Amino acid sequence: MEALVLEKVNQIAIRDIVIDETLGPRDVRVKPVCIGICGSDVHYYLHGRIGDFVVKEPMVLGHEASGIVTEIGAEVTDLKVGDRVCMEPGIPDHNSEEYKLGIYNLDPAVRFWATPPIHGCMRESVVHPAQFTFRLPDNVSFAEGALVEPVAIGVQAAKKAQIQPGDSALVLGAGTIGIVTAMAAAASGCSNVYITDISAEKLDLVRERFGDRFTTVAHAQVGELHDAVDIVFEASGAAAAVLAMARYARPGGRIVLIGMTQDPVPVDIVGIEVKELTMYSIFRYAHVFDRTLQFISSGKIDVQPLVTHTYPFSESVAAYDFAASMPSDAIKVMIEKE
Structure with a gap:
């Protein structure tokens, strides 16, 4: 063939x-x-x-x-x-x-x-x-x-995060997986979803294509979200983002690791411990294809x-x-x- x-x-x-x-x-x-x-x-x-x-x-x-x-x-x-x-x-x-x-x-x-x-x-x-x-x-x-396949990754991450109605979330990384994660977080009940990236061009594209569905945050301003969100989704795999991710979560908040990298990266263990943050990780997805289809069919995820x-x-x-x-x-x- x-x-x-x-x-x-x-x-x-x-x-x-x-x-x-x-x-x-x-x-x-x-x-x-x-x-x-x-x-x-x-x-x-x-x-x-x-x-x-x-x-x-x-x-x-x-x-x-x-x-x-x-x-x-x-x-x-x-x-x-x-x-x-x-x-x-x-x-x-x-x-x-x-x-x-x-x-x-x-x-x-x-x-x-x-x-x-x-x-x-x-x-x-x-x-x-x-x-x-x-x-x-x-x-x-x-x-x-x-x-459905790439969006299922975001839905898996949102499911792992155990989102509660009204939660706020920050997505680190505005590539395809970061965007679908932001979409799934909003569809799953987050009232405020922020997304950031070191690339201003990527953030411009997110604003152009998705309007005000998410709040884009320039890399230089992301520090203003210190202790500000319930959930941090790390979707970049970048060492600097992994090291910084604990800063943005509120005490008792959650972190979901999505991005992958070829090499080991440092993690701020003390920053995680002093806030008693809960960390989750995902690898692809399981049992979410039907759920993802319903999100798309209903218009909750466009x-x-x-x-x-x-x-x-x-x-x-x-x-x-x-x-x-x-x-x-x-x-x-x-x-x-x-």
């Missing part, structure tokens, strides 16, 4: 590739329609690895997707051919302890699209468990359906401003090159199948 293949570092191509996928009794076959480009896809493209995950052979990219069901397994009863769906891209081992405990996202053997050596979804069709395939409500477009650029599948290489250039006017680059 035709696919977008990462051949090696800095080399991708649209070409035919043989992928042997048998439709099991509890699987569905889906034709992808919209696929978002994630930062991890770009990182594999530019560097060939993320931590211990190393691209050692050609790999199909993409894990944020929506599409149309073209075939169903014999035991699938809740989906039918023609259904518009989105897919949760991680497939855990049902026999793992993590799956049995309900934290299947932490299963070390999870098969996650476009994470070596698992092929992603930038291709003509994918076979996926019906269990992790979700029907799109009629008022949710294919593009919005493809955005994902349309996230999409700043759209390319046809035939121009996927150009789309990845554009995303890799880290343009200041881009949030989410979307690819649509013709």
Whole structure:
């Protein structure tokens, strides 16, 4: 089938590739329609690895997707051919302890699209468990359906934060994940959501695309939020932000770690202890895709401003090159199948 293949570092191509996928009794076959480009896809493209995950052979990219069901397994009863769906891209081992405990996202053997050596979804069709395939409500477009995956990270973070009505929150980092975290925090009950970044251009883009839904705070002014918020979401992975995050939380507040970094970073243990802050961390998501879909369908989370650029599948290489250039006017680059 035709696919977008990462051949090696800095080399991708649209070409035919043989992928042997048998439709099991509890699987569905889906034709992808919209696929978002994630930062991890770009990182594999530019560097060939993320931590211990190393691209050692050609790999199909993409894990944020929506599409149309073209075939169903014999035991699938809740989906039918023609259904518009989105897919949760991680497939855990049902026999793992993590799956049995309900934290299947932490299963070390999870098969996650476009994470070596698992092929992603930038291709003509994918076979996926019906269990992790979700029907799109009629008022949710294919593009919005493809955005369920990144928004689910924000929803997971908001869920972990145990938000109470009227809480205030500060998001450190105004990249895609920081923005979806701010969206999820507001939808989950926060009355005031602040977002900051060292990049003035990113904050300008947030103001342009999201208006007054969040309060943007310039990096030079973020110190004014000292002891000011109930929850701090660290979505940048930057060492300086991790070191400073305890300053902004009120005594008894919460911190949620979302951003990732390649190297260990310092943490202000005393600053956390003297306020008795509670720290949480997330890795991807679990049990929140349906919740995320409801947020989007109800309008509580409006994902349309996230999409700043759209390319046809035939121009996927150009789309990845554009995303890799880290343009200041881009949030989410979307690819649509013709």
